[in-house]
Amino acid sequence: MKLQLALDRLTDNECREILEDTIEAVDWIEVGTGVIKEYGMDIVRNIRSRYPDAVIVADMKTCDAGEHEAVQAFKAGADITTVMAYSADQTITDMVDVSREYNTRVMVDLLGVTEQERIHELERLGVDLVSLHFGKDMQKSGSMDQSLFDLVKNSSMEVAVAGGINLHSLPDVLPHRPDTLIVGGAITKQKDRKKAAKQIKEAIKHYETYNTHRCT
Numbered sequence: 306m307k308l309q310l311a312l313d314r315l316t317d318n319e320c321r322e323i324l325e326d327t328i329e330a331v332d333w334i335e336v337g338t339g340v341i342k343e344y345g346m347d348i349v350r351n352i353r354s355r356y357p358d359a360v361i362v363a364d365m366k367t368c369d370a371g372e373h374e375a376v377q378a379f380k381a382g383a384d385i386t387t388v389m390a391y392s393a394d395q396t397i398t399d400m401v402d403v404s405r406e407y408n409t410r411v412m413v414d415l416l417g418v419t420e421q422e423r424i425h426e427l428e429r430l431g432v433d434l435v436s437l438h439f440g441k442d443m444q445k446s447g448s449m450d451q452s453l454f455d456l457v458k459n460s461s462m463e464v465a466v467a468g469g470i471n472l473h474s475l476p477d478v479l480p481h482r483p484d485t486l487i488v489g490g491a492i493t494k495q496k497d498r499k500k501a502a503k504q505i506k507e508a509i510k511h512y513e514t515y516n517t518h519r520c521t
């Protein structure tokens with residue numbers, strides 16, 4: 306299980322400092338949507354130049370003009386870019402096509418998706434990576450419901466999960482064995498970010514060492 310660090314609602318300096326503190330525990334670096342809106346593709350280019358070997362996810366949250374935005378993200382150095390699941394099928398297939406040209410990947414953000422039918426459609430569109438997402442604003446009045454995982458129950462796609470995950474909610478999330486855990490605030494908003502990242506990484510490793518079966 307990989308740890309994707311979501312750099313959200315941060316300045317470029319904060320992103321730099323947080324990465325320096327946490328990089329050893331992090332598998333994938335996510336450049337968050339708000340950070341991209343603030344700094345544009347330059348911040349993706351800057352992180353790429355500082356971490357040439359890292360896997361970088363540009364959380365573009367594209368919903369239209371898929372080809373253009375995918376090219377933007379990949380040219381800036383992203384390995385993975387994101388698109389919203391509710392986008393037109395054409396947007397998604399265009400992005401998948403671009404990712405094949407660039408030898409990169411597209412992650413489809415399932416925020417707001419409630420029907421398994423959309424999951425099957427995404428598979429038919431050639432998608433192989435999705436993220437289950439309990440949104441930031443949804444977190445103001447609740448927390449991730451474990452039934453979220455039902456959406457991808459019979460899917461062979463790679464699954465990431467995001468939305469207020471922290472050390473306390475990890476025991477509920479880990480048994481679903483997502484391929485990637487996306488964690489933002491529980492690391493980036495802590496006083497000791499290095500310790501927070503290390504604790505989450507160790508909790509994942511500990512779980513994987515002592516549990517070998519996926520929960521159904």
Ligand SMILES: O=C(CO)[C@H](O)[C@H](O)COP(=O)(O)O
Binds near residue numbers: 311337469488
């Ligand atoms: O995509 C996002 C917000 O739209 C975040 O990356 C995701 O929600 C993870 O952040 P946090 O752990 O703080 O919820």
